[in-house]
Amino acid sequence: MGKQYLFTIIITCNDGHRHLKQTVNSLLRQTIGAERVQMIAVSDGSLKGTKALKRHAAEHSGSLLFISDGGNGRNEALRHAEGEYVGFLDCRDKLAGDCLKRVWDFCEMHHDETDVVCVPVYLFDGADDPDPQNFKFAQGSRVIDLTRQWDNAETRLNCCFIRREALTAIRPLEESLTNDDDFPCLYRLFLEKPRLGVVAGTSYRRRYEEDGRTVDFDSPFRNDPKWYLDTIRKHYRPIIKLCHEKKGEVPLFVQYALAGQLSRRLSQSAFPEDVLSEDDQRQFLAECRQLLSELDSEVIAALRNSDTAVKLSMLRCRPGKAAAETDADGVPWITFNGLKLCKLSDDVQLRADFMSVQEGNCLLEGRCYSCLDVLPKVTVLAGETRYEAEVRPDQSTSCLLEAENHFASSYRVCFPVHDRDICRLAVSLDGQELQPGELTYGKFMPMRKKFPDMYSLQDGWLIRRDGSAITFRKNSFLRHCLYERRFQKNITSPKRVRDEGLRRSARKACLIRPLAMLVRRLPHKETWLFRDRNYVADDNGLVMYKYVRDNHPEINAVFAIMKKTAQYAEIGAKGKVVDSFSKKYRWLFLISRYVISSAADEDIINPFQETYEFYMDLMPYCHYIFLQHGVTKDDLSGWLKRYNKNLTGIITSSRREYESFLAPSYGYPAERIWLTGMPRFDRLIDEKKKLITIAPTWRRYLVGHRDKAGHYESTDILKNSSYIRHLQSLAGNQKLLDTAEKYGYRVQLVIHPNMRNHAHLIKPDKRMEMVMDISYNRIFRESALLVSDYSSVVFDFAYLYKPVIYYQFDRDVFFSHHTYVPGYFSYEDDGFGEVVDNEEELVSLICGYMASDCRMKEKYVQRVNDFFAFHDGNCCKRVYEKLTERN
8 A cells, every 4th residue: 555544533523523523533543653644624604613623623633624614514523634545534423442453454354345334332431331223233244235135234434344446436415414314325336346344343333421411413404404304305306316216226225224214204193393394394295205215115114224114105105005914823913005114012012100109099091002003901910910001092193104093092001009019011903912012100109220129109109110010019118218218329429410510519418308297207398389480470370379378378388480680589579489590499399290382382391301200200290280371272281291201280260171181182180170260360350451462372373482581592593583573563553543542542562472572673663562571470461442352351351351462474374383373262253352354444443443432232242152161260269279179
């Protein structure tokens, strides 16, 4: 060899720049010799990544070349490459010390047989598991003929080393810095020479955890719109076209790789929020179906690392159906048109989601997943006795191709427990007893594989996970201390919690946990923790807090809100208040009997966030009561369902609303849905003034992420949206403002709390007042007419028999993109006012109401009477009675 470098390693650097030193060191320590390795580091143009690269380039002058060229840096790096083979390395990852030496020895031995050589991938920093694609290394180092072993496809550049001449002869690399779109590059090479070299005994090491969090290989791509339609149109379609041009068909190894790539994109229950428009989603799925129809069924069925439910959804793009068939050995299989997909026993999965023990009986609830649309039989073997569960159909979506895959059922079983009982679940389908895989646990089960000694203390029973079983032991002081000590060793172990910051939190938890358990046992006033949003208190939470504070001194009532708000001092002057971001608040959360709130966002329900697992066994003690922010008229099951929130009580105001929450999609038993009326109804007073209020709700799909205070970031989409245009136009409508002036009315535009950071985008006429920090109760009390769109504040206003108008200029877009899904309530048939979709008609209606002193029309008065269950001012009392009744 006349070249100085045997290898050129191109390091892509993005937000993982903090690990760059470790990555570079793994190359400097290669046994082949650092002088034989050319390192070229490529920045994505980010400030942090560029600074890190410049620093490391200075430290390794002569051996590390730095390139910053936005997203096209890898092609620029190739132009500087001098090594005979080119490899790609992410700046989070590293190579085993002997990796390049083993690859070079292999390449010299098989120089003319292949242009692409790959090595096994293993995880590190949190796990050392092998990558699922490592199966092809089981037979040792060899050259694989992809025309024969077409299911041995490799689709990632990061574990491959490619002959530089072959790589530069094809079209340049894709501009993305990630290696996710590099599948077409590899397969242009394989079309020329369909052979893959595999080198066993070494490894590419991919980071498993970063800052204590698991690094999901696909997660960065799922939130990038280019990963969907652009990938198919720019990458997949051209490779298929190239196959037909060169081979006259699409080789099976290309089909297999394509099927695997599509499976990754389709293996989601729903599209990530705000990534694709509804039209783009439809087009993406149509493109996927078209691509799948061009692939052989046997190729899709052979996918190794794809869930069976996803493969079935992909296969359903052609005629046929799934079935359970028994082979010659008597083993039942899931099949599609005769193609075996997986053993029936491997397909069935059992998950435990909720468990409560009372008076010596355990109620266990969960889900059973199977690709067959057959209701399973679930039983629990507790001790020597078998108990059959009540099972009902449920819905589960495992693939974007099918909106509702009926692959799930929910089960519920109650059984007595005895000391040393070992509880195991079993399932049978079509009369065949199966041995399902390891029992998994939902987010509300205090059991985690990561912490094998996690336990729960309920009603005098110590409960813990034991493999795929659940064990029960009678509680005693010494046994409890032993269980707690084992668990504390788990959460403070560097092997199980690698991030030092999280381990510090775990050590604090070791002090807080026993203290919380002790306080709960000692005689004390019950603490009830009340709240609304983090930054404002003007809703059901505050009203309920004042009722309990003033009428039930036996309860230690505490209200939570941010300390820097004006209301913090106001509430504290007459009662107890706590900063909702303080350590004291988290402490009260642990020892309170109830948290009673009008909000149910995840950061409010779970104030511990990433340290949640350290306290999750204590959380069931604190029951979360959702007072609601308003009457629920739409289907919010995707957000509020029990598997997502597990609320103890949900307040409703009408019989129809109550019945809507009993739908299977929510998953709550009837005793958790309370028909009481909302507490704030008790404080509604009509002090009507000549005031017209326009109060639209927010648009989740137009704003960005939420900060710690609960405010949403602005986006260019919001600035240019029809939402802002329509409000701006209405805020300057001269006919409306002239008529208001004529009849002596004021007009105010109320900005939704979630949109207050973006109010500057609207410039109202000087005669229209734009307000943000205003009590909704004041709006209800003083306004003569309310204009809204989909907001539930309309119900409070109508409760006072005041007229409303629904201004719905973007109805189709709203329901397809916001958190709402239309439910039982029809605006046209059930609404308390007219529904309009254009500004001219809206202004005409408002002017007509002003001319008639803003009186609610009789037909809408009747609708108010028919809808609400109570009009007696005793909603707070009924909520309190429900709480004490539950106690």
